[in-house]
Amino acid sequence: MLNKTLKSQLRGTLPSGITFRGDNALWVKRSKSYIHNGEKKEKTLTHTIKLGIGADMSDAEARVQFEKQLAQACKTKADMIEKLSSRKFLEADVDVKTTDATLQSLYNVLEETIWKSNSSKHMSLIKQYFRDTLNFFAERDNKSPKISDLHKSEWTLYEFKEWCRKQVENRPMNMYGTSNTNSVNKRLGVWRQLTAVAIKKRLLSLSDTLDPSKKNFGIFDDPRAVSKPKAPMSLADEDKLLQMMSDMNDDFWRDCFTIAIDTGVRHDGELNAINTDMVDFGKRELQFKRPKTGNWSKIPLTQRAYEILKRRRQSALQDEKNRFFPVSKSSIRHTWNRYMRLCGFAQTLLDKDGRNCVKTKYQPYSTRHTFITRLVEAGVPTKAVMDLAGHKAIETTLQFYTHSTDDMLETAIESLEKYKAKKKKGSANGGSTPAVASVSSMIGHNSRRKLKK
Secondary structure, X not given: OOOHHHHHHHHOOXXXXXXXXXXXXXXXXXXXXXXXXXXXXXXXXXXXXEOOOOOOOOHHHHHHHHXXXXXXXXXXXXXXXHHHOOHHHXXXXXXXXXXXXXXXXXXXXXXXXXXXXXXXXXXXXXXXXXHHHHHHHHOOOOOOOEHHHHHOOHHHXXXXXXXXXXXXXXXXXXXXXXXXXXXXHHHHHHHHHHXXXXXXXXOOOHXXXXXXXXXXXXXXXXXXXXXXXXXXXXXXXXXXHHHHHHHXXXXXXXXXXXXXXXXXXXXXXXXXXXXXXXXXXXXXEEEEEOOXXXXXXXXXXXXXXXXXXXXXXXXXXXXXXXXXXXXXXXXXXXXXXXXXXXXXXXXXXXXXXXXXXXXXXXXOOHHHHHHHHHHHHOOOOHHXXXXXXXXXXXXXXXXXXXXXXXXXXXXXXXXXXXXXXXXXXXXXXXXXXXXXOOOOOOOOOOOOOOOOX
């Protein structure tokens, strides 16, 4: 990946029609206007060439690699110019566009090529997204929609977004009757991939998309809503929850959730994957690779977490993978909700269709938010919080987890009061009183007033 300084230097060497795309690719684009049957048309060809510059390369090595790929880009540009000079090539797009450019045929191409390697679960979701597109057009008496139907107007895009929201909100399993932008945007991702393969196979011209100047072809996502912070548990509520588990003689789940609270690990893939090889009992540390980020984490154990893992070590060795808590994500949620009700932290409500749904004061993931928020309350530096939480970017730590709790707000006001008292004391003693008390507040802001000696 090019650094900013080197990229700035190399940008001036790029010929027309070739630009940077990100920090590690070149974008080649050529267009040609022509007249077909009395109608003015435009043909655009584009191609991306990856630079292949690694982070470990020196500037000299990066320049050599850049020159090599730039030569390839220039050759691609020459090929484009040659194609666009051919009348047969220009009009071939017009002829082909009218034949077999249905969404179904394009979907079949994607399923057999790009999506072939996807997992069965992921593929089933993509099929659902595509079926939603077909159903949308079917309701408008279009049983065999074509790729051009996606780009007829921005109104079509708007109608599809609204249609998707209603479909999600009216699903039987949607107890709250709500939808989020992610549900809609995933379906628009299928639209973009269908468009991209149509352009690649010359079944659609880039100039015929909603917005040829954008990478998304004008099929823009709705802005993602900011995640609502999950409430961290108070110490009193934490004690009540763990004590309830003790009263029910449920030592396994008490220990499980105690480890979750004291380490802040994610539940699926981390908490239920902790095994004896990950625990250094000599150093009292938990060491493991985060499945989500691929980074290694080291979490020093609290005294009670250390005692739990030490006590459960023999039981873990009897598991086929030596795991301390071999549980599923669904069992964690089920058990959590059960104890939320027992502790009085949950209430049963009726949804819009009259069905029962449970609303809890704390979500299962509150164990992680509690861990991180308490680190912040304790004054732990943000970088250390980021490392202990296993976040890949510090923005994640700052945006989603550093909530201002009541304790933090009270501490802030106490600090303010101490600061004001200190300043007043200093003024009384003459230590920090301004030299001239009557200086205008506008000095330095276009004021012509002069200080009198």
